[in-house]
Amino acid sequence: QLRARDREVRDHEQAHKRVGGPYASQPTYSYQTGPDGQRYAIGGQVQIDASPIPDNPRATIAKMMIVKAAALAPAEPSSADRNVAAFADAQLAQAQSDLNAMKTAELRGEALDKLS
Numbered sequence: 001q002l003r004a005r006d007r008e009v010r011d012h013e014q015a016h017k018r019v020g021g022p023y024a025s026q027p028t029y030s031y032q033t034g035p036d037g038q039r040y041a042i043g044g045q046v047q048i049d050a051s052p053i054p055d056n057p058r059a060t061i062a063k064m065m066i067v068k069a070a071a072l073a074p075a076e077p078s079s080a081d082r083n084v085a086a087f088a089d090a091q092l093a094q095a096q097s098d099l100n101a102m103k104t105a106e107l108r109g110e111a112l113d114k115l116s
Contacts (some may be wrong), residue, residue, distance in 0.1 A: 002032065002038075002042070003035045003040065005034065005040060005041070006041045007038040007040055007044070008099055009018055009029065009041040009042065010027070010029075010041055010044070011074070011075075012026035012044065012075075012076070013029070013044040013045065013046050013073075013075040014027065014048065015071060015073035015074040016046040016048065016070050016071070016074065016081075016105075017046050017070075017077075018073065019066070019069050019070040019072030019073040020041060020048050020066065020067065020069075021066065021070075022046050023047075023048055023049045023050075023063060023066055023067055023070065024046050024047070024070055024100075025046055025047040025112065026046075026047050027044050027045070028045055028046075029042075029043065029044040029078055030042055030043040030044065030053035031044040034096060036076075037070040042066045046070075047058045048067055048071060049067075050064070050067045050084060050087055050088055052064075052091050052094070052095060057095040057096070057098040057099035058066065058095075058099060060091065060092070060095035060098075061092055061095045061096060061099065064088040064089075064091045064092035065092065067084065067085075067088040067091075068084075068088040068089060068092070069084040072085050
């Protein structure tokens, strides 16, 4: 039973790391010693950097897509994983709004240049 839990925990955390790439830390685990004297992972975590990239909405959008995919990468995402994905969605929406505002400002600037 501990052996199966160890495999499940390691697969789950490795999925986050594999998909999260540079935004995901190395997995850390909590262990329990089994009756055979071996240590088995019974819990784990991967930190995912979900902070926006300052003044760069395009890069933030790309990053949040990776963050969301990393959070949902395991076969059975936890509630914490789903919370990270929801946070990434919110950051992505904000970055898209910021990008649209930048594009609108650029278009207004070009229109004013043509009138001058």
